[in-house]
Amino acid sequence: MSRTVWINGSWLPEQEAKVSVFDRGFLFADAIYEVTAVIDGKLVDFDGHMARLRRSCASLSLACPWDGEALRALHQELIQRNQLDEGAIYLQLTRGDSGDRTFLCPEGTEPTLVLFTQAREIVNVPQGIQGIRAITCPDIRWGRRDIKSVGLLAACMAKQEARRQGADDALLVEQGFITEGASSNVFIVTPDNRLVTRPLGNDILHGITRGTLLKLAQELGIEHVERPFTPTEAREASEVFISSATSLVWPVVAIDGVAIGDGAPGPFTRRLRERYIAALREQMA
Incomplete structure (x- = not known):
């Protein structure tokens, strides 16, 4: 139609x-x-x-x-x-x-x-339930990523490279730290059970979903820290996930071929995704 x-x-x-x-x-x-x-x-x-x-x-x-x-x-x-x-x-x-x-x-x-x-379906999708595999690649975008500009060629190139390597998406790296996903914000859960995401600034998009998730994480009793983190920290994290308006929350189960945790969506990510979807429906009721 x-x-x-x-x-x-x-x-x-x-x-x-x-x-x-x-x-x-x-x-x-x-x-x-x-x-x-x-x-x-x-x-x-x-x-x-x-x-x-x-x-x-x-x-x-x-x-x-x-x-x-x-x-x-x-x-x-x-x-x-x-x-x-x-x-x-x-x-x-x-x-x-x-x-x-x-x-x-x-x-x-x-x-x-x-x-x-x-x-398109965005709630009951395999990526949200089973998780995705990601690669890391250089962040070659312009310096004002907080402006939601249509200049998305670098993001397209990163996603194409992920596909070429048999992965689902890309995490972008600048000066040794992960900035964000090719079209998402990125979070890690450290082995000592802290939620970490990069702080707001010109180098990342100020995600609407990101802000809501940080509030929900606090309600769920997990401490969050806003600081840069490295690809090594991400690969050694207990859990990793990305967020955006249409992915909501997608677990990342492998980065550069290295399994995150036990290679399956972690318990906090699953719980946060369920709570976020429930909160959306409560908000819209």
Whole structure:
């Protein structure tokens, strides 16, 4: 069934949804995005995603003519039009069509806003239940990873390398420390039962799911520490997992061919994932 897509005020069948070849998102990756999960036909952590969208806009001096309530209404309309029960809504905001390829954007350029749905299972997926295998690879991305930019070539290359090596995903390494996953935040549980994740800064995305998980971990009685950690620490950890809006919580059962713990999802990761999904459904009830 063809999806309905929203572009700058128009509802269109996906086959007719197009943007200009001179759009700066296409030519320069001069654009930002957000992905909001949908579970049971309802938006997950929408306010957090909109707050991060505003931060990204401010960081790039990118105008967003649509306020949070207008964007919420668009998301909800997309859910209804596409009968989306589980999956995600992708939002992309670009600086717009500059009329030609030019590095300096002309004054008065109107931004381009695109939203579309992606129907897929995100709760009962094998990766969340059985875990994933990861590799480590160099983090070659630009220095402002806290801005959710569409410049994702380095992340795509890392995921392709993981596939080439027979793994599921990549953990990115810079100056001897893991920054994050190719499209996720990374956590380890140390042998002395502490949850460790990298602190917020320009070098990682400020994950909406990450923030919720740290609060839930505290409720579950595990101490957490925000500090850098090395690939060796990760390989020697009791448990490792990644988080994002659409993966929720995925255990990592091997890194660079080395089993984490006993090579199966650990008890804390399983418990945290179950509690997070339950909390989402309580929040949306």
